[in-house]
Amino acid sequence: MGYSRVSFMKIFISGSITLNVLPPEVKESIEKAIKKNYKILIGDAKGIDKTVQNCLKALGYKNVEIYYIGDSPRNIVDDDWKSVRIPVEKTPLFFKNNRYTREAQMIKDKAMSENADIGLVVWEDSSLNRFGKISVSKGTLNNIYRLLSSNKLVGIYLVSKPDLGIQKIRSLNTFEEKYINNFVSQQTVQYYNSLKVEINDLSEGTYIKAEQTSLF
DSSP states (O other): OOOOOOOOOEEEEEEOTTOOOOOHHHHHHHHHHHHTTOEEEEOOOTTHHHHHHHHHHHHTOOOEEEEEOSSSOSOOSOTTSEEEEOOOOOOTTTEETTEEOHHHHHHHHHHHHHHOSEEEEEEOOEEEOTTSOEEEOHHHHHHHHHHHHTTOOEEEEETTOGGGOEEEEOSHHHHIIIIITTTSOHHHHHHHHHHOSOOOOOOSSTTOOTTGGGGO
16 A cells, blocks of 8 residues: 655644554544555554554554654554654653653653644543552643644544544643533543643634644
């Protein structure tokens, strides 16, 4: 399968590590990005990262960059893909029990958010962990926050509300109104409120290229 069309657009695809299945709507958006020859930025975690990698491998797509920290990617299913190492110092905050922490992994996610033009997120806002307690998908929520704070369009698929499909979100205010105030757990709301520093009124759509909206 060939993809010869020249494109300078970059899309950051991310999602919760608890998920291992791509919703049909998300796969369709990925296929649209492939047809447009978008550069696809993905992390190296389990869950959605690896699931998207497997999808792209099956489709034979090569315009992919895998971001990682440490010595090598934890998951990279195609040797032809470019791997991008984000250096992180082994301080107590970033390296514990001989492994990098969630805070360290968020540095890698921040780099992808900054380098991308748009985002696509498969989000399970919270789930029960192995101890039976509610765990918030902090990394994915941070990705949404960073992208929207930078005036970048984000397509959000909320797993608990599949009937919504992929919602095109263009501002933090809209994200709050549609998701934080309606559909997520109280634990997610509490984490979001601790995460945000400042909510700005962003202009709806003025910075969005028309081509971007056709993905979702």
